[in-house]
Amino acid sequence: MRTRLLALLIVVPCVIGALYLGKSAAESEILDRRQPPPGIGDRQFVPGPDPAPPNVVRARLLRAYALRDIGRDHDAARAFELAARREPRNWVIQRDLALALARSGDVEGASAALRRALTLNPRLPIPRGFSF
Numbered sequence: 353m354r355t356r357l358l359a360l361l362i363v364v365p366c367v368i369g370a371l372y373l374g375k376s377a378a379e380s381e382i383l384d385r386r387q388p389p390p391g392i393g394d395r396q397f398v399p400g401p402d403p404a405p406p407n408v409v410r411a412r413l414l415r416a417y418a419l420r421d422i423g424r425d426h427d428a429a430r431a432f433e434l435a436a437r438r439e440p441r442n443w444v445i446q447r448d449l450a451l452a453l454a455r456s457g458d459v460e461g462a463s464a465a466l467r468r469a470l471t472l473n474p475r476l477p478i479p480r481g482f483s484f
Contacts, residue, residue, distance in 0.1 A: 409438045425455040443472035451479060
């Protein structure tokens with residue numbers, strides 16, 4: 353009796369969740385078919401310099417850290433550069449960009465990024481390997 357009750361307690365929420373997700377996916381597809389993409393037939397749509405949502409910076413940073421961790425320093429530096437363009441006043445991104453550029457061999461770019469980080473946060477300790 354207990355195993356049946358336990359099985360029901362596990363199975364019922366899973367089935368309800370699957371039904372909900374299936375229904376919401378179907379509704380989303382219907383809405384996508386009905387609405388034209390932004391800019392088509394909409395004269396008020398004016399793309400800005402970077403129309404990406406704010407959480408794109410976080411995604412770019414996560415990608416940069418992952419690339420750095422697997423040893424792809426050049427790709428990590430490019431990902432940090434994209435994040436730094438989106439948030440140029442973030443000293444952490446500038447510092448991490450400097451470290452990634454230094455690992456990839458771009459010494460001049462690394463020192464410029466570290467100078468930007470030090471400008472934004474003067475109390476930042478200078479990482480090992482850099483000298484001013």
